[in-house]
Structure formats: structure tokens, C-alpha cells
Amino acid sequence: MNVTTSSSPVARWPTLRPWIGLAARLGLAAVWLLAGAAKVGDLAASGRAVNAYQIFPYDLAAVIGAALPFLELALGVLVLLGLATRLTAGVSVALLLVFIAGIVSAWTRGLNIDCGCFGVGGELAPGQAPSYLPEILRDLGFLALAGFLLIWPRTPFSVDGWLLGDRAVEDKDE
Numbered sequence: 001m002n003v004t005t006s007s008s009p010v011a012r013w014p015t016l017r018p019w020i021g022l023a024a025r026l027g028l029a030a031v032w033l034l035a036g037a038a039k040v041g042d043l044a045a046s047g048r049a050v051n052a053y054q055i056f057p058y059d060l061a062a063v064i065g066a067a068l069p070f071l072e073l074a075l076g077v078l079v080l081l082g083l084a085t086r087l088t089a090g091v092s093v094a095l096l097l098v099f100i101a102g103i104v105s106a107w108t109r110g111l112n113i114d115c116g117c118f119g120v121g122g123e124l125a126p127g128q129a130p131s132y133l134p135e136i137l138r139d140l141g142f143l144a145l146a147g148f149l150l151i152w153p154r155t156p157f158s159v160d161g162w163l164l165g166d167r168a169v170e171d172k173d174e
Contacts, residue, residue, distance in 0.1 A: 017152055018152075018154060018155050018156055019155075019156065020148070021148060021149060021152050021153070021154065021155035022155040022156050022157065024145040024146075024148045024149050024155075025079055025080070025082060025085065025149060025155050025158070026080070027145050028076075028079050028089075028092060028142065028145040028146055028149065029076050029077075029079045029080035030076075031076075031142050031145075032072045032073065032075040032076030032079065032092070033072075033073060033076035033077070033080070034118060035069075035072045035076075035117055035118050036068075036069040036070065036071075036072030036073035036074075036075075036076060037069075037073065038069075038118045038119040039065075039068065039069035039072070039116070039119065039120075040069040040070070040073065042120065043065065043066040043069065044062070044065075044066075045065075045120045045121075045122070046065035046066060046068060046069055046116065046120075047061055047062035047063070047064070047065030047066055048061075048062075048065065048121075048122050049065060049113075049114070049115075049116025049120065049121030049122045050062075050064045050065040050068070050116070051065070051122075052106075052111070052113040052114075052116070052121060052122040052123050053102050053105065053106055053111070053113065054106075054109070054111065055102065055105065071095070075088055075091060075092055075095075079092070079149070081158070081159045082155055082157065082158020082159050082160050082161065083158070083159040083160060084160070085149055085153035085154075085155070085158060085160050086149070086150060086153040088149075089146045089147070089148075089149035089150040089153060090150055092142075092146035092149075093143060093146045093147060093150055096139055096142055096143045096146060097143070099115075099117065099139055100136055100139045100140065100143070102115075103115055103132055103135050103136050103139070104132075104136065106130070106132065107130070107132040107136075111123075111130075112124045112128070112129075112130055113130060114130065115132075115135050117135065117139075154166055
């Protein structure tokens with residue numbers, strides 16, 4: 001049987017890939033926008049959440065915590081618009097790897113903290129248990145979205161496509 005028939009997944013990939021990319025782009029944009037918006041209202045709490053990881057000195061953790069929501073919001077807007085998609089996806093991959101490494105580090109060092117990914121984090125109250133594995137798995141899912149966009153950044157309804165005059169839905173490889 002010929003694997004390039006119109007009903008085969010291989011033949012449909014060039015048509016489906018941009019739409020899967022659009023879904024990945026919108027999903028990743030939602031993640032960054034929700035994460036940044038949840039933290040931007042209380043930058044001091046965001047700094048305390050970063051400090052809870054016990055990786056940086058307090059002053060540096062406070063600066064990172066204050067800057068992080070704005071970086072997340074900027075990434076969210078850029079990926080939502082489809083502007084500099086490959087670059088934004090690359091920064092997203094790097095940031096998500098840092099987040100995953102931080103959670104793994106907290107887990108292996110026996111810290112009892114909330115990651116602070118979507119709001120106020122920091123040390124958990126006595127009796128509360130951290131949820132490191134679900135947080136890592138969730139971030140791996142976000143990493144998959146960013147990785148998809150890093151490899152295949154051209155999607156429908158993107159500023160990149162309009163600026164470059166590219167059609168996202170066509171029969172060509174990136």
C-alpha cells in the first residue's frame with residue numbers, strides 16, 4: 001500500500017501541521033499570559049516564590065521574581081500574535097527547562113514549596129504536601145508546545161506570516 005495516499009497521515013501532515021501549530025501557539029500564549037497575569041499584581045510575592053527555591057540570594061530572587069511576570073506576559077503576547085515565533089518558542093523552551101530544573105531541584109532537596117507558576121508560591125504550610133510530579137509533567141506538556149513551535153513556527157493568522165508573505169498552510173517543509 002502506498003503511504004502517500006490522501007487518506008494517510010503522512011499525506012495529511014503538511015495540511016494539518018500549521019493548524020496543530022496554531023493550537024500550540026494559542027495554548028502556549030494562554031500559559032504565559034495566565035502565569036504572568038497571576039503574578040504581576042504582587043511582585044513581592046513573586047520574588048518570595050523565587051526565593052523559596054533557595055537557589056539565589058534573596059535580593060537576586062526578588063529581582064527575578066519581579067521581572068518574571070513581565071517576561072511571561074511579553075512571551076504570551078508575542079506567541080499569541082505569532083511574532084518572532086521561533087525566537088519566542090526558543091526562549092520559552094529555555095525558560096521552561098529552567099522551571100523544570102528548579103522544581104526537580106526543590107524536590108530532590110526536600111523543600112516543601114509551591115512552585116508559584118500560576119500565582120503566589122513559596123513555602124507550604126505544615127501538613128501541606130507539594131505536587132512536584134504533576135507540576136513537572138504539566139511543564140513538560142508546555143515544553144512540547146514550545147518545542148513544536150521551535151521546529152515548525154509557521155502557523156495561520158500570524159504576524160510572521162503576514163510580514164514574510166508566507167502562507168502557513170501549504171505543501172512545503174520549514
